[in-house]
Amino acid sequence: MATTKTTTASKTKTATKSTASAKKTPAKKDAAKNLNDLFEDSLKDIYWAEKALVKALPKMIKNATNEKLKAAIEKHLAETENQVTRLEDCFKAIGKKAQAKKCDAMQGILDEGDSVIQETEAGTVRDAGIIAASQKVEHYEIATYGTLAAYAKILQESEALKILLQTLEEEKKCDELLTQLADTNLNSKAAKEK
Template sequence: MAVKTIEDLFIHELSDIYSAEKQLTKALPRLAKAADAEELASAFEAHLEETRGQIERIDQVVELLGVRLKRIKCAAMEGLVEEGKDVIDTIDAGPLRDAALIGGAQKVEHYEIAAYGTLCALAKQLGYRDALPLLKETLEEEKATDQKLTLLAEGGGNRRAAAQAA
């Protein structure tokens, strides 16, 4: 797709994050299964449900604006998902793997925060007043998930990983 206007850019970015969220719905169950700490597994499972809601919100934005998403694959999310697979394949189950999974999940959240922040700015510029609250809601959810992951790491996940190495 040739991006020639700000509207084209908005549709491209929306299509990209839609692909990212779809990829994430496939990756999160693997992450939950690979997590050693029950609270981390539960966090991944809860984020899966939240991600499904975020996909529904994108569908609402598409319907509200009368646009069509482009069939593209988010290369950034593909890479982040691959990194998660590598963590699962190369680090034995336990606190160290959990610490790596949290770090990988935060990379995903930071990507999504950047993507939704961009979409919010573009929607505001384009005057998409009905779509903007939906995008902002997802942006706030992504920020909250990042904060939850930080709390899991700081609340003992990193300490347990350090103790494992000792």
């Protein structure tokens, strides 16, 4: 018992010391001051992300070999183009001009997707990698649209909420489709390649 108490106390001291040595990050001059600001800033972020995705998806289509995967990405490209328009409608709904702000998270995910293409041989293994990269995009989008919908609900932005929920559902369906493609023997074929 005494050893457990000592160990717990030691861990607590270490955690407290780490927290004490960490510094608060000062906010930028244009930092969000309230939930409305954070909501608008997050919309700018995902607007940039969706526009970047419109440019990135054709490369994935070109490098995929599985016809069902190509068709799924082509379908999602069309949806993404509509989502960009929907985000513009969302900005209008909250009385703001549509404006993009670079999304570092999406840039990183897209860069990783490029790396997957470069680091895999064309064929089933690359297709499996493209699915994995695509699902990372989808999971980021699902998290973002879910958060934006929660903000819109709290801010009583009902029109924006409706738009965001529509896109959230599309992102979830795309993720499910990618999982089905991977599970319906694409990953198994990739495992057999030498």
